[in-house]
Structure formats: C-alpha cells, structure tokens
Amino acid sequence: MADNHTKPNLSQSQAADIVNKYYKLTPSQLRTLPSYDDQNFYVVTVEGGEYVLKIMNSVHTQDPTLVELQTYVMDFLHENGIPTQTAQKTTTGQTMFLEGIDCGSGVQKYLVRLLTYLPGIPISEVPFSPQLLYEVGRTAARMDIALTEMKHPQLNALQREGFIWSLSSIPLLEKNMKVLEGDPLLEVVKSVLHQYKTTVVPQNSSFRKCLIHGDFNDLNVLVQANKSNKYKISGIIDFGDMNFGCYVYELAITITYMMLEHLNPIEVGGAILAGWESVFPLNAAERDCLFWLVLSRLCQSLVMARFSVTLQPENEEYLMISTKKGIPILRKLFEIGKEQVEKVWFQSAAQYNDRNTSDQL
Template sequence: MAEKHSKPNFSHSQASEILKRCYNLTTLEIRSLPSYDDQNFYVVAVEGCKCILKILNSEDSKNPDLIEMQTFVMSFLHQNGLPAQTVLPSTSGQLTSMEEVDCGYGLQKYLVRLFTYLPGTTISQVPSTPQLLFETGKMAATMDKVLQEMRHPKISVLEREKFIWSLTNVSLLEPYLHLLDGDPLQEVVKSIFHQFKTSVEPQRSNFRKGINHGDINDLNVLVEPDGNDGHRISGIIDFGDMHTGYYIHELAITITYMMIEHPNPMEVGGPTLAGWESVLPLNEAEKDCLYVLVLSRFCQSLVLARHSVTLHPENEEYLMITSRKGIYIVSQLWKLGKEQVEKVWFESAAQLNKRK
C-alpha cells in the first residue's frame, strides 16, 4: 500500500515536458484521469497519436522488476488477442523513464510509462446487462487461462507475499479494524474475517493457482457499442495489482466490483459466474468459498478505503466511491446468508449456461 507522501502530483506542463523530452511528442490536449495512488494523463499529440501517460507513485517506483513484469504481461496478453494496453518505447528505446521531481515532499523518484490508448468508455457508464456481465466473467477467466502459458525469468516477483490487496491476505487487515470503531459495520466485518479464517483458509489447498489481474473493477474494464444496442469489451486496463493468486480470487473480485454500479447487485453473480465457467469451471472447494471471498473483498475495499482517507483526505471523494455502495451491499449479502445468495448465483448461472 502506498505511503502518504508517495502519490505523484505533476502539473500538465511537467507532463508535457516529459512527453517532449522522452518521446518527442508535442502535446495538443492533456487531461488528468482519476487514480487511486498514481497519476494518469490522457494525451493527444500534435503528431496524431492518443496515449496515456502513467506516473507511478514513488513507493511502487522502487520495484522496477515488478513494473517490467507488468509491462511484459500486457504485451503477452495483447499478442494473444486480448484487449490490453501496451507500453510505447521512448526515443531511446526504453519502456520506462525515472523522473526525480519535488511534488511537495522533497525530491522523489517516479517511474513513468507511456501506454497505447484503448477506445471505449468504462463499464460503469453503461447498463450492466446479463450479456455484458457474462462477457466480463468470460474475459477475466480467459485472461487467467492465457497467463498460464506465460514464461519470464522474473515471474517470481508476482508472488508479492504480503500484498495487502491479495485475497490470500485478508487477515493482514485485522490491525486496521479500529478504523471502523463506532461503526455498526465493524461487527459484520469481524464476522466475515472469522468466516474467512474458518471456512476459506482450510480449503485453499484445493484452489487452482494462477496469476491474477487482481483489480477487475468497473473503472478498469472498457466497453464500446457492439452495433446491436449492446456493448462489447474493448479493453482491460491497470495491471498494478497483478500478483500470483488463485482463479477463484479473480472471479470473486470481478463479481464484487460488478455489483457496485448495478441497480440490483444480487443479479450480478449469476451471469458473471456463467461467463467465468464457460472458460474455467469451478471445483467444489472453489464453489463453496465464493460467497465468503466476495464478502471478504468488499471488506478489504472498505477497510483500505478508510485507511487511505486518513492518508489522503483531499482524495476522499474518489477513495470512498466503492466504499459507500459497498457498505449497503455487504450488509444485504450478510443478512441474506450464504445459502440464499449461492442459490441465486448458481441457479441463474446454470440457466444462462443452458441457453448458451
């Protein structure tokens, strides 16, 4: 998790200067894009290209091997026909540059990359039809399946054992529970963490391992019109949370975030699960843990958002987007209980897969 003083704060003119110096591109249009702890700019250059300039927080910039791995993964997925961004080389042929700038906390080093621009709008902007949710689940599973074939000498950097956003590491959040003091939700979160320890951890040896994107959320999936009044997926972005995990974690994360913008969150699990299982059918242990894993992801998101707000109160509005809706959804799912929620998800997935 990034530290308080690590989020970059480059001006538009500083970003334009980097584009000119490193990529020989002259900025025609530049605008900031939202980000959790990095800084992103959408750029249109006089030379005719559209691209995304990403400036990494100073904490993550200290791990160039991990960045190299993420860059390689995007390229590998792109080569295998998936809509991932790729990194554009600088005029000297480098895929990254290191900028030392004072963003108000003294001189710090920030790693900079330039990405290809993917067309489309975020999936949060369009209606989440069952078909689109099916496609999202299918895309997530396809990505994890393709990554099975990837080989790279530095692949072990994806282990990220203490990575706080990994669903393996839910128990690492217990020291942060005090941030919910006085909140009635605290008892629910404690109960979910207990369920995680007693019902998920003992079954983990039966989960299938894989490399997870780790953050398939409603801002990281891009869509464009498909010509039939619907939408198709045009991009998967932001591989900053990528790590070695388990297939079932990827599915749980995808369901969690697809619920957030949906007017009826309970309707999300079935189609997303059906799409996932059209590529990677679940085994019994994975099925049994899905409900608690979804709840655990909501809890991770709620607790870490509270923590981030204490570090970056100026960014509260963006940080709490997921959190506010998540509180309502967690309470509903917890009240309904495992049996009821699973019945809805698995029955609607089965019906959808019959029709496919």
C-alpha cells in the first residue's frame, strides 16, 4: 500500500519531459489515469502512437526485479495471443529506468516505463452477457496455462511470501481488523476467516499451484465491441499483484470482482466457472473451497481498502470503489450460504456447457 509519500505526483509537464527525453517522442495529448498506488498518464504522441506512462510508487521502485518480471510476463503473454501491454524501449534500449523526480517534497527516485495503450473500455462499463462472462473465465484460465511455459532466471521472486493480496494471506487480515471496529460487518468477516482456517487451509495441499495475475478485476479487463456489437476482451492490464498462487485463487478473484458489476451477482459465477472449466476443470478440493475463497477475497478487499484510506484519505473515493459494491454482496452471499450459492454456480455452469456442446454439434 502506498502512503502520501510513496505515490508519485508528477505534473503533466514533468511527464511530457520524460517521454521526450527518454523516448524522443512528443506528446500531443496527456492526461492522468486513475490508479491505486502508482501514477499513470495516457499519452498520445505527434508521431502517432498511444501509450501509458507508468511511474511506480517508491515502495515498488525498490524492487526492480519484480517490475522487470511483470514486464517480461506481459511480453510473454502478448506473444502467446493474450492481449497485454508491452513496454517500449528507451533510446538506449531499456524497458524501464530510474528517474529522480521532485513531486513537491524533494527529489525522489521512481521506476518509469512507457507501455503500449490497449484499446477498449473497462468491462465494468458494459452489460454482462453470459457469453462475455464465459469468455472472462476462459481467458483467465488460458492466461494461467500459458504462464506455466514461461522461463525466467528470477522467477522465484514472484513467490512473494506474506504478500498481503495473496489468497494465502487471509489470516494476515487479523492484524488490520481494528479498522472494522463498531461495524456490524466485523462478525461476518470473523466468521469467513474462521471458515477459511477450518475449510480452506486443510485442503490447500490439493490445490494445483501456478503463477497468477492475482487481480483479474472489472477495471483490469478491457473490452471492445465487434462488428456485430458484441463485446470481446481487448486487453488485460495491471500485473502488479502477480504471484505464485493456485489456479482456484485466480478463478475466485475473477468471480469476486465480476460480481460487483452485475444486477444479480450470484448469477455471475456459473458462466465464469463454465468458461474456466472449458480450459482447466477444478478438482474436488478446489470446488469445495471456491465459495469461501470468493468470500475471503471480498473480506480482503474490504479490510485492506479501509486500511488504505487511513494512509491515503485524499484517495478515498478510488480506494473504496470495489468495497462499496462488495459489502452488500458479501452480506448476501453469507446469508444465502455455501450450499445454495454453489448450487446456482455449479448447475448453471453445467447447463451452460451443455448448451455450448449442443451448439457445436
């Protein structure tokens, strides 16, 4: 999490100077993009390209290996047919560099990259059809399968032990629970954490492990309308939470965030699950834990957003985007319970796959 001093705050003229100095490109348009803890600028150049200038916060700047790996992953996935950004090289051939920048409190060094701009709008802005949700599940699984083939000498850096946004780190939320004091949701969160420890942890050894995006959410999946006005996925962005986790973690995270944008959130899981299992079927332990992993992610998002607001009160509106929508969903899923929610998910996934099979015959 970034506090006031770690999140960069460049002016537009500082950003334009960097693009010109390191890439010999002249911005004709430049505007800031919303961001959790880095700073991003949308850049159009006189030379004709569209880019995102990404200035990493000073905490992530101290871990250049992690940033280099994220850049490498995006290139690898792009070459394997997954629509990701790629890093542009500077005039001296670098994909990232350190720049000393004064954002108002003295010169500080930040890692900088210029990434290609992907067309499309966040999936949160379009109506969710079952087919689009199926494609979301399928794309997430295809991405994780592709990453199993990737080789890099420093891949171990993505183990990220104790990474707070990993679904392995749910018990770490207990140290930040004080942000929920006085909130009736505190008891729900405590119950979910208890179920995580008693249901998920004992079955964890049966989960298949892999490298995951870790934040396959409604703002990080971009879509574009095709000629028949149906939306297709046009981009996957923001690999900042990438870590070694489990396939079922990626699926749970994907279901969690796609629920935030649906009028009937419970219906979302079935189509995503069907798309996912068309590539990578879950085993018994993964299926049994999916419900509690989704609720755990909702709790994680709630607790960490509330905690982040204590560090960045001026960024409260952006930090709480997911949480405001997630709170009623957490309450509803918890009240309905595991058995009923799973019934909806697994039955609709089976029906969806039956329909797809008959359509192909």
